[in-house]
Amino acid sequence: MTIISCLRTVSKPSLISQFSKPKPKTQQSCSLVVSSIVMSYDKELAAAKKAASLAARLCLKVQKALLQSDVQSKNDKSPVTVADYGSQALVSFALQKEFPSEPFSLVAEEDSKDLRQDGAQETLERITKLVNDTLASDGAYNTSTLSTEDVIRAIDGGKSEGGSHGRHWVLDPIDGTKGFVRGDQYAIALALLDEGKVVLGVLACPNLPLASIVGDNQHSSNNEVGCLFFAQVGAGTYMQSLSGSLPVKVQVTAIENSEEASFFESYEAAHSNRDLSSLIAKKLGVKAPPVRIDSQAKYGALSRGDGAIYLRFPRKGYREKIWDHAAGSIVVTEAGGVVTDAAGYPLDFSKGKHLNLQAGIIVTNQKLMPALLKAVKESLEEQASSL
Numbered sequence: 001m002t003i004i005s006c007l008r009t010v011s012k013p014s015l016i017s018q019f020s021k022p023k024p025k026t027q028q029s030c031s032l033v034v035s036s037i038v039m040s041y042d043k044e045l046a047a048a049k050k051a052a053s054l055a056a057r058l059c060l061k062v063q064k065a066l067l068q069s070d071v072q073s074k075n076d077k078s079p080v081t082v083a084d085y086g087s088q089a090l091v092s093f094a095l096q097k098e099f100p101s102e103p104f105s106l107v108a109e110e111d112s113k114d115l116r117q118d119g120a121q122e123t124l125e126r127i128t129k130l131v132n133d134t135l136a137s138d139g140a141y142n143t144s145t146l147s148t149e150d151v152i153r154a155i156d157g158g159k160s161e162g163g164s165h166g167r168h169w170v171l172d173p174i175d176g177t178k179g180f181v182r183g184d185q186y187a188i189a190l191a192l193l194d195e196g197k198v199v200l201g202v203l204a205c206p207n208l209p210l211a212s213i214v215g216d217n218q219h220s221s222n223n224e225v226g227c228l229f230f231a232q233v234g235a236g237t238y239m240q241s242l243s244g245s246l247p248v249k250v251q252v253t254a255i256e257n258s259e260e261a262s263f264f265e266s267y268e269a270a271h272s273n274r275d276l277s278s279l280i281a282k283k284l285g286v287k288a289p290p291v292r293i294d295s296q297a298k299y300g301a302l303s304r305g306d307g308a309i310y311l312r313f314p315r316k317g318y319r320e321k322i323w324d325h326a327a328g329s330i331v332v333t334e335a336g337g338v339v340t341d342a343a344g345y346p347l348d349f350s351k352g353k354h355l356n357l358q359a360g361i362i363v364t365n366q367k368l369m370p371a372l373l374k375a376v377k378e379s380l381e382e383q384a385s386s387l
């Protein structure tokens, strides 16, 4: 078999059967060929970790003393803060500094339109000061002071549409802005797409405890917070503290009995259908109450075995963005987990800014996925017939 046809075989969308049957021989030998040609993204990963950690430093500073004037409302009524803009400016600036001779493409959540309006000068100056102070505190990139125009340019470096060809960085500068404003969980989520596939992901979760947040371990004596999760395709997932501890390899939970599972869902009730999640949990015999936290910190927590399942069912018509799942999905899959839409298809990050999904996103380990898919299918059918 040629490498090309072999790659086609392994990249086909897969359904329930993928998780329950052993792989056919041809697919196993394929994996060997593929793994022998896997690229290394070490340099990009190091740059992404550095950029996300810097952005986390800026966000922490803002969250500690959030001013009313730091929070504004976007056209869709969702909040945006000086830290969202500052984080995006820092990451965009840092990545361009690291790879000056490569074409730069960044798909990111924010743009500078509102900052260029009359009356926004003070906010823009505050963001620029935050960015400069953060760069200076780290001594990173050996750069002179950025002007407000430099900051606008860096933010608008994130205007790419992504797609299936070439390399694209994908950034949510603050995922879970509502959690950030509340003083709760949020994440800086940065991923790299290469030819439409996520090849690395970094999640900086400044408020996530290093110890488990689920079950008995949540009462651990280690109450340090601030986690950095990172994953590269074919190389596993690691977690370290944002203060710089040695990375440890993490794995999703190995539990096989769904009755022992606990599941994550959004803190914000409007982001996911809770009635559907609770029906699914009931079918699986899950006894523990849902764990509700904001942002892709859920993917990070799952990757290290806190809980076993993540359920996300946005209202009909809501279109998920790639920056809300790219980093989180590779962090979980490289830790041995599975991330699919509600019909069991892998997420496709190659179609631009949005994901085209069937009904929602579900995440768990390989062993529990067949039962979870069955419970999701039955619950969706029941909900549809009761309308």
Ligand SMILES: Nc1ncnc2c1ncn2[C@@H]1O[C@H](COP(=O)(O)O)[C@@H](O)[C@H]1OP(=O)(O)O
Residues within 6 Å of the ligand: 078, 109, 174, 175, 176, 177, 265, 266, 267, 268, 270, 271, 272, 293, 294, 295, 296, 314, 315, 318, 321, 324
């Ligand atoms: N109505 C909605 N349904 C689902 N997700 C939403 C909705 N509105 C906003 N979001 C996204 O949910 C993310 C937070 O997820 P979580 O609920 O897991 O904390 C936010 O980044 C936000 O994306 P964005 O701000 O990019 O539009």
Ligand SMILES: [Mg+2]
Residues within 6 Å of the ligand: 172, 174, 175, 176, 323, 324
């Ligand atoms: Mg987001």
